Amino acid sequence: MEVHEAVAHEDESQFATEFTEYREKNVRLPVEHYTIHECMLKPLLNDGGLLTGKRILDLACGNGHYTRQLKDLGCAYIRGVDLSAPMIDIARKIERRDPKGIEYEVNDVVNLSSSQQSYDLVTGFYLFDYARDRDELLAMVRIISNQLGEGKHFIGIIGNVIAGKKMFDQRKYGVTREIKDPLDGERIPDGTEIVVTLYDEHDQPTTPFINYYYSPSTYEQVFREAGFKSLEWVPYQYDKNADDYAFFDDLINRAPSIGMVAKK
Numbered sequence: 001m002e003v004h005e006a007v008a009h010e011d012e013s014q015f016a017t018e019f020t021e022y023r024e025k026n027v028r029l030p031v032e033h034y035t036i037h038e039c040m041l042k043p044l045l046n047d048g049g050l051l052t053g054k055r056i057l058d059l060a061c062g063n064g065h066y067t068r069q070l071k072d073l074g075c076a077y078i079r080g081v082d083l084s085a086p087m088i089d090i091a092r093k094i095e096r097r098d099p100k101g102i103e104y105e106v107n108d109v110v111n112l113s114s115s116q117q118s119y120d121l122v123t124g125f126y127l128f129d130y131a132r133d134r135d136e137l138l139a140m141v142r143i144i145s146n147q148l149g150e151g152k153h154f155i156g157i158i159g160n161v162i163a164g165k166k167m168f169d170q171r172k173y174g175v176t177r178e179i180k181d182p183l184d185g186e187r188i189p190d191g192t193e194i195v196v197t198l199y200d201e202h203d204q205p206t207t208p209f210i211n212y213y214y215s216p217s218t219y220e221q222v223f224r225e226a227g228f229k230s231l232e233w234v235p236y237q238y239d240k241n242a243d244d245y246a247f248f249d250d251l252i253n254r255a256p257s258i259g260m261v262a263k264k
């Protein structure tokens with residue numbers, strides 16, 4: 001598939017189906033789940049290891065992969081929002097099959113209006129990679145800030161902007177990134193288009209899509225501008241006692257993605 005087709009995302013349904021299959025089976029999941037649950041969410045859980053009573057907003061929720069995991073942690077209310085109607089269709093289908101009380105909405109994050117009741121936690125796993133320029137990134141982060149109560153957190157995952165070009169070749173782990181218009185040198189300017197290809201469990205490429213790069217300092221400035229007091233980077237980690245730790249060694253050292261925890 002040509003990259004310009006991917007940019008247009010002509011067949012969103014196909015992408016949603018492929019991504020859903022990929023989501024359940026990709027080899028990187030143990031690392032991503034461990035990082036999110038053990039390194040990012042854990043400090044926000046109560047003594048029982050739950051999110052009891054919390055109101056959560058999961059942005060760019062896709063098919064609801066993490067929305068369901070958050071709901072399983074006992075929150076009182078959770079809403080998943082995604083731009084893609086086919087992704088939300090899949091999320092709702094799963095909700096009908098196995099009702100958890102999750103609400104889903106098709107919407108662009110930048111069009112969300114402030115909720116009457118603020119949220120205790122906003123999540124965004126692979127949201128900011130889609131901001132086409134700094135203004136859109138700032139608009140997304142401002143919306144998140146407006147949804148959160150004072151002292152509350154945002155947690156998210158994005159492409160590993162700290163590793164720079166080292167994050168690109170992760171073929172062994174079923175994902176590659178390629179700069180669309182090759183650059184000289186190591187510096188990647190803000191707004192650079194990156195073609196991301198995920199590989200399915202048969203090691204076949206799925207529909208490529210475009211992400212946009214912003215430097216760590218741009219993220220830090222944008223979060224400050226939007227009213228956050230802190231932004232902490234959380235490198236991918238993996239359970240040191242896991243049997244297949246050796247397989248993930250390279251991944252941890254040159255991780256394709258990175259976590260972020262911000263406090264308002």
Ligand SMILES: C[S@@+](CC[C@H](N)C(=O)[O-])C[C@H]1O[C@@H](n2cnc3c(N)ncnc32)[C@H](O)[C@@H]1O
Nearest residue numbers: 060061062065082083084087108109125126130
């Ligand atoms: C790589 S998927 C990740 C989905 C989910 N968070 C997960 O980790 O399984 C990225 C999602 O971001 C959504 N997205 C991109 N830009 C968005 C925007 N401006 N508003 C809402 N959703 C957006 C896409 O439709 C896609 O479903």
